[in-house]
Amino acid sequence: MRRRHWWMISAALLVAAVVGTYFGITAASPGNQTGSSSATAVLLTVVACPSSYGTVGAKPPQYPAAASMVLGAGQGGKFALYSDRYRTVQPVLGPYGWDCSVSVAVDGGLSVTIFPPGQSTRGPDLITADSQPACTGCIYDEVCPLVPYAAKIMGYTYLPCNSRRAPGEVVTWLAGSRAYALSGADIIGFTDPPGVHGYGAGSGGHYPARGILRFSWSREGSPSMSVITCTVAPAYKSACPVILGLAAKQMWSGYLQ
Secondary structure, three states: OHHHHHHHHHHHHHHHHHHHHHHOOOOOOOOOOOOOOOEEEEEEEEEEOOEEEOOOOOOOOOOOOEEEEEEEOOOHHHEEEEEOOOOOOOOEEEEOOOEEEEEEOOOOOEEEEEEOOOOEOOEOOEEEEEEEOOOHHHHHHHHOOOOOOHHHHHOOOOOOOOOOOOOOOEEEEEEOOOOOOOOEEEEEEEEEOOOOOOOOOOOOOOOOEEEEEEEEEEOOEEEEEEEEEEEOOHHHOOHHHHHHHHHHHHOOOOOOO
16 A cells, blocks of 8 residues: 555656646746746635535535645736535636536536636536546546547447547647556646537637546556546636646546545
């Protein structure tokens, strides 16, 4: 158990380094140089979003009404954290003052949607975060378009999967490998250009859909996945690298690790 714990810490540090390079700014505002001199800890509101649950009964909050996050200088007033009604879902970073909704299924699958006031969960501006910790068929459907060996890992070689790239879609492996492995922790970045229905939630509209897919598996345990997508107008696009970079460094799964 101890050996596995230290492996997870090392993997998280490696992911943080690679993802920080890919996104360019994970904790700094646009135009500012990254680095510890520009980063500062700020207290962000944890918004309790309207929520629906597959099971009844409230649980005690795991997250306070405000939490400290390290962001770039001047970023504190631009962001908030979004969780469910009882603050049991791992918060997702989003623009301050937006509306939100959370859905938690019976099997633990969850969906967080963040959107500007006056809009809805159908867009066009959306921050979406989805997690599947238990439903293996659901996990396969989510990861197979981007992970070539998902069918082999999960024993679904008999199931079809459309892994064809949409025109202009860009996929980048931030951690892990395209090659088959017995266990791993993949972080995959993707971008769907405007007007292209690709992998990202909300893609196909007027705005690009940028996101990350996290896929973890091992011979000793069940696989899990989460995907976060940022599909927003140009006025908000500088928020996407901050939101996605933080989620990747946290290895966001929707629940406490």
